[in-house]
Amino acid sequence: MAAQWAVLGLLAACVATAAKESVLNMCMDAKHHKTKPGPEGALHGQCALWKDNACCTAETSTGAHQDQSYLYNFNWNHCGVMPEMCKRHFIQDTCLYECSPNLGPWIDQADTSWRRERIINVPLCKEDCELWWEACKDAVTCKENWHKGWNWTSGTNRCPRGFTCQPFKYVFPRPADLCEKIWSNSYKYTTEHWGSGRCIQMWFDPAKGNPNVAVAKYYAQNGRDASPVPRAVLLLLLPAALLALF
Numbered sequence: 001m002a003a004q005w006a007v008l009g010l011l012a013a014c015v016a017t018a019a020k021e022s023v024l025n026m027c028m029d030a031k032h033h034k035t036k037p038g039p040e041g042a043l044h045g046q047c048a049l050w051k052d053n054a055c056c057t058a059e060t061s062t063g064a065h066q067d068q069s070y071l072y073n074f075n076w077n078h079c080g081v082m083p084e085m086c087k088r089h090f091i092q093d094t095c096l097y098e099c100s101p102n103l104g105p106w107i108d109q110a111d112t113s114w115r116r117e118r119i120i121n122v123p124l125c126k127e128d129c130e131l132w133w134e135a136c137k138d139a140v141t142c143k144e145n146w147h148k149g150w151n152w153t154s155g156t157n158r159c160p161r162g163f164t165c166q167p168f169k170y171v172f173p174r175p176a177d178l179c180e181k182i183w184s185n186s187y188k189y190t191t192e193h194w195g196s197g198r199c200i201q202m203w204f205d206p207a208k209g210n211p212n213v214a215v216a217k218y219y220a221q222n223g224r225d226a227s228p229v230p231r232a233v234l235l236l237l238l239p240a241a242l243l244a245l246f
Contacts, residue, residue, distance in 0.1 A: 023104030037101035
């Protein structure tokens with residue numbers, strides 16, 4: 001009996017390890033993502049940070065830089081022209097979402113018609129949230145949640161009736177409000193800094209490597225918000241772990 005418990009313990013450890021490793025280099029099942037990450041030497045503009053290993057194609061990276069692009073037909077200028085410095089941060093946000101293969105620990109199921117998976121509570125570095133807010137505080141919008149509630153009757157997003165355009169600094173009084181509310185808690189504001197290994201960076205120097213690889217590994221090992229590996233993932237990897245033991 002003791003030997004059986006030892007085997008079961010080893011099996012559980014193998015399954016847990018395999019499950020953790022599986023989220024370190026993956027693409028979510030969403031509208032424009034590749035099925036597997038890989039090199040993309042022709043990534044456009046700000047998305048080029050991920051050219052060595054990306055979940056986006058060159059075409060997607062080009063769309064990420066366009067106003068009202070084919071990606072989602074979303075109009076950044078729904079309350080007037082968005083300032084260029086602010087737009088740079090939204091482009092970088094789009095590049096991170098579309099291109100990063102290091103968001104696995106935060107991928108969750110989505111209940112929308114256009115994607116089966118989403119990210120939730122990705123811990124963004126303090127600098128990313130605060131620079132984003134600082135660049136956009138005087139830009140204008142009419143909604144704090146940009147995922148839903150728009151008027152799409154024209155084919156693109158317009159402010160719903162009764163919603164007033166006002167500066168970001170009133171819609172999002174703090175950097176945390178912007179990062180956490182604008183995309184339905186896709187991101188989580190943290191007090192962790194660039195280079196800490198404890199937060200995802202929107203901006204980094206690719207010549208020094210992608211720091212988000214280590215961040216994904218840390219949270220895969222410790223659980224996002226200390227949560228365990230999902231049971232569904234464990235069951236999926238169980239057969240392979242059993243074969244490895246015999």
